[in-house]
Amino acid sequence: MRNPPVTTRDHPTPLVAVAHGSTDPRSAAAVHGLVSRMRTRRPELDIRCAYLDHVSPDPFHTISDLAASGAGEVVVAPVLLTSAYHSKVDLPQVLERVQHTYPWLRLRYADTLGPHALLLDAVERRLIRSGVSASPDTAVVLAAAGSSDPAANQVIRDLATALEARAGWHSVTAAYASATEPGPAEAVTAAYERGARRVVTATYLLAPGFFSDRIERQARSAGAWTTTPTLGDCPELAELALLRYDEARSLAGRIGAPQ
The missing domain is CATH 3.40.50.1400 (Rossmann fold)
Incomplete structure (x- = not known):
């Protein structure tokens, strides 16, 4: 299969924000609120939601849709507060499957949200609001x-x-x-x-x-x-998720970096 065109300044690398997923509808609403803030901050980006469990779409099909639409590179960002099993095992296994299916696709794997000082800012925001x-x-x-x-x-x-x-x-x-x-x-x-x-x-x-x-x-x-309420759509989380995107873009390589 011929490699699709690489991304350009006019068409920056799309971002797939991957959350855990839950049967509780409040969870997806919170994730959508966060992604909405991210899109407002960076309207030039194609930012998509995906979930590891319980909620559609899943990461494999979301990235497959981007590959089918001509993306040559995708940043996958785990929207998780800490690095644990989901970011170390579950999601990398999905990305290995993606890479096997689309060997020409460059995948950049961002760090989890935390730890980072911006998350403490968000905690303080929730305390003050409470x-x-x-x-x-x-x-x-x-x-x-x-x-x-x-x-x-x-x-x-x-x-x-x-x-x-x-x-x-x-x-x-x-x-x-x-x-x-x-x-x-x-x-x-x-x-x-x-x-x-x-x-x-x-x-x-x-x-x-x-x-x-x-x-x-x-x-x-x-x-x-x-x-206090959960951190949800705190502006600090949107800023941090986009920071992780930019960090991943600045690193060479495919999946496995920068973990």
């Missing part, structure tokens, strides 16, 4: 989904440390809705036991669904003052 400001008597529980990958869980602990260093919180600790400890309720209780007068839960998830509901329910049961 009526919470840094105070020596207020503790924050940074609650993520949790992973079987210890390195991914360590990223959340590191982010909690970085968030605590930014402002005058009583403390900031990590919690996880699954796979590891502490859970949200345990972390909230521990913060009160360490002397915090008020504990708030910052939801470190891209989109609402099973885990966000679990975090809110468990945190409330332990007396959390409030739980």
